[in-house]
Amino acid sequence: MAVQNGYSNKKQLDVIVVGAGLVGSLEALYLAKRGHRVRLYEFREDIRKTPQARGRSINLALSVRGRRALKDVGLETHMIKEHGIPMSGRRIHRTDGSTYVIPYDANTKQNIYSVGRNYLNGLLLQESEQYENVERYFNHKLIESNLKKGSLTFLKTDTNETVNVTADLIIGADGAFSAVRKAMMKQPFFDFSQKYIEHGYLELCIPPADNGGFLMPANYLHIWPRGEFMMIALPNQDCSWTVTLFMPFTKFKNLDTEEKLLAFFEKYFPDSIPLIGKKKLVEDFFAVSPSPLVAVKCRPYHVEDKALIIGDAAHAVMRDLVTRPSYKLRKAMDDFIFWLLPNFWVPLYNSVTFSTMPYSRCIKNREWQDRVLKKFLSIVGIGALIGGAVAFKIKYYS
Amino acid sequence: MAVQNGYSNKKQLDVIVVGAGLVGSLEALYLAKRGHRVRLYEFREDIRKTPQARGRSINLALSVRGRRALKDVGLETHMIKEHGIPMSGRRIHRTDGSTYVIPYDANTKQNIYSVGRNYLNGLLLQESEQYENVERYFNHKLIESNLKKGSLTFLKTDTNETVNVTADLIIGADGAFSAVRKAMMKQPFFDFSQKYIEHGYLELCIPPADNGGFLMPANYLHIWPRGEFMMIALPNQDCSWTVTLFMPFTKFKNLDTEEKLLAFFEKYFPDSIPLIGKKKLVEDFFAVSPSPLVAVKCRPYHVEDKALIIGDAAHAVMRDLVTRPSYKLRKAMDDFIFWLLPNFWVPLYNSVTFSTMPYSRCIKNREWQDRVLKKFLSIVGIGALIGGAVAFKIKYYS
Incomplete structure (x- = not known):
């Protein structure tokens, strides 16, 4: 079913969105609803056809801002009612395994929701199929840009062909290492900074219980704060938990044997070992390298009325110094x-x-x-x- | 005359230096003296054949560090004795035209020296002709780099050919907008920031007196400090002065007519008007746009033992908040x-x-x-x- 354009009296633009992640696909839906022609280009293959990559961030905490955006494109009810798992507070784990709760919003009793990143991304892309005015191009890598002219050159990574396209407006939603922003940097007076923080992150998993339920109380974001490093866990639909360990790279490097790793976990996160499983912990920990975290800031976010960057492309990572x-x-x-x-x-x-x-x-x-x-x-x-x-x-x- | 290599017992490297400005040509001389093979690539044409560009920074203050470097390559005596003009202090101009002196180094009575940037650059390049192990390539623009492999691709801007070259070591001395640094940015964990300051600069000129002498006391760096903007003047060999006005871009923009410009100078720099000349002031001010100033920081400065950035490529602009x-x-x-x-x-x-x-x-x-x-x-x-x-x-x- 093609959705009606509610803004047909306004000027319809020909828009290219670079990046079909959460921000890019959502932006495409907003633009499509307003009747603009949208071409969505993505460097990777279609996420709906991709098996879940190991060790990459797979869930996120959705708050009222994200819900509002999903509501605008008609997906809030589904995501919250069918998929999201409400979290009413942080459940803090002490080293002795005991826990206590810090509510997120004791006053207004609002929850945040744990949702699968890939699930949400797939849903947004799926929804875009409902619009005749949205085209999707995967395996397209941006290799050259003339933002003022609104022209882009993509390399089709499956066939090695290059394609030139032009648009009225280019929107870069292509993440912290944005190729659109790289083109913007050639403009005079473009302030930019990228800074790697000393912490990396690595994902582990707590599987569902044998009876199919959760192994920890479900409606919380679990946190093991340990000073210069910490571990968190978010619940998934299948009753598993995605566990993320944040730690300085130097510390990751020191844990280079099974023995050291287990001694470390027994000292700092003993209650998590039976939950993750000793064998699985060792396997998952050494299967991938910890991922870096980069903070990106820049100014301005646009080139005249021809190009704009949004999401992580414009501003990545906001660190909370919660231990000070x-x-x-x-x-x-x-x-x-x-x-x-x-x-x-x-x-x-x-x-x-x-x-x-x-x-x-x-x-x-x-x-x-x-x-x-x-x-x-x-x-x-x-x-x-x-x-x-x-x-x-x-x-x-x- | 080919200069003897004093370090022949050490390993001789094949080095490429990108950028034949002051830093690059000096580095080439140091490396050549140590017996390494040096290929010096420059995007612009040979500065020795270039007429002086209007409105670009044409002189600089040479201090003991710069002298030491020139001494190492055998050029100090010529630059200081034959060319440099000693400046023993700052000569501060009040708005009423009266002046007072702040010595640079009242204790040890050291001077700094005003020297012509292009003259010095030409001298360094000329000196490199003395070495058989230095090759110079002008009109070569760096368009692709694989630093780990030590390979670079240049576009010859006069013939439009591309050339591939490899070396043991690549040194980027290619300024604040360094192409070598851009290649380094692709490495993981490369911190980088560029920030344009709100001030731009514009160069004016005080000509020699009719009798061929200086129109102001010669052995000073003259300063007209005016809070959020300022003007400085450095003496040249031909008894002219290079005058540089530093000012927020917004203020430059406001001075959009001859009347406004002259009223501004009469208010803040009245003593400079007869020195510059009313007609020349208006002509030079409106002939070029003010140039931006960018602060660049990054870390690290190298890729393994294959590539290194130096000079402005590694760290540009150190601002002194002298008015706080x-x-x-x-x-x-x-x-x-x-x-x-x-x-x-x-x-x-x-x-x-x-x-x-x-x-x-x-x-x-x-x-x-x-x-x-x-x-x-x-x-x-x-x-x-x-x-x-x-x-x-x-x-x-x-």
Whole structure:
């Protein structure tokens, strides 16, 4: 069934989206709904035909922003009701195996949802088949761009042919190593930075229980925080868990024998060993190398009205320094005022994760809160000083 | 005359240097002296055949580090004695036209030298002709690299042919927009940032006096500091001055008519107008667009033992925030202790500009000084606090 175009009175553009990952396929649906012609080009083969790659990030936590986007393209109900697994908080694992819960949003009781990345990607692509104005091209590698002219050259990796295409608008949704952004870098005044963090990540798996259920309480994001490294686990539809170990590469390198690996897990994550299974742990750990994490920032995100980058291509990785004492203090103050005045004071984490407030407003909001807290703390500080001085005076001079 | 190779017992490498600017041609001489085979590739034509481009940075301040390098390749005496113009300090111009001097190095009385960039570049290239083991290729643009294999592909821009070359070692001295660095960026774990600063620069000229002499006192770097913008002038061999105006691009854009430009100069740089000449000022200002300044940082600087980047390719622009009050306070303290203990306390500026101390030691030195000053200030601060408290007590309670 071809979906009707609800915006036929507006100018219809010929748009090329580079990258058919989550961001690219979603963008294609948005554009298609508005009646634009969309050609979606992807370097890899069609993810719907690809077997799950081992050791790559396979699930993600979907929050209100992601749900809103899926709702706009008619997929929210299916993803949340049929596929997503609600997580109401973080379940923290101590080294002795005991756990406690930190709710995500104690005030408004919102959940985040664990969903399969490939499943969602496939669903978005599948949905795009409903639109006559979307074309999909897989195994197409972008090798040359003239963004101002709106022209791109792709290499068909299966046949080794090159194809030239032009469009009114080019949208680069081609990830942290974006080829579209590389072309933008040739423009004058393009600020860019890429920085590899010292941590890599490696994925392990906790299988379903023998009775087909979950081996851990399902409705949580499980976390094993251990200072400079940590492990997390997200639930999957088939009752397995995707376990991700984040750790400095130097530490990964040190764990170069089965013995060292098991000693390490027995020391820091003992409760996870029977869940993952000793044999499977060793097998999976040594099967792949840990993957790097790169932080990418750039400015601007566009070239005139001809090209635009979105998603990881524009800004990859936002690290939360959750272990810093200053972070913890700030979080405690934030949570307290949020509990006191929920409509007035929404902390940054909550505005990002549990609202659809534009990011620009989230940031302004945070800046305003920073100013208030600073003033408050300086008044409290001066108060304490005066109080102390008065107490001192009373004690020694009265 | 072919220069003898003094290192013939060491392994002779086949080295390609990309970029025949100051850094590349100097590096070629160093390598040639050590007996290596050097092929020097340059994208532009031979600078010795190029007429001086208008509005490009044409002179530079040579300090002890640059002199040391020139000495190593046998060119110091010529550059300093025959060509360079000594500058003993900054001559600061106030808006009323009056001036005062800040010496560069009041302690050891060292000068820095104003030299012509193109002259020096030509001299270095000329010197390389003395070596049989140096080959020079101009109009060669690097278009493809496999650094691990040591292979490069150049496009000959005059004939449109491509040539493939291989070497034991590739050295990228190809400036802030380095093509060698671009190839390095494909390596995993390569951190990189480029950031355009809001200021652009534009070059003007003060001609020689009618009698052939200088129109301003010659042995100074002249500075017109004006807060968020500034103008500097360096003396040239022919008794002219190269004047460089640094200013935010937004401000450059506002000066879009002859009237606005002259009103601006009359307000901020009145003494420079008769020196530059009203007609020439207007002509030169509108003849070219201001040039951008980009700050480049990256890490690492090499790919195994096959490739290395040096000069601006590795690290471009080090900005001195000389207008910050904290900078001024620090400089005053630094200069005082330096005057007191010249062998013990060498400030960062002096160690960089007036010594050949390795940069790594300059930085360590500075960190050590920072720690000492911090401790000193906290003791002074606590002392002041105790002193104040005692004074307070004496006044009110005795």
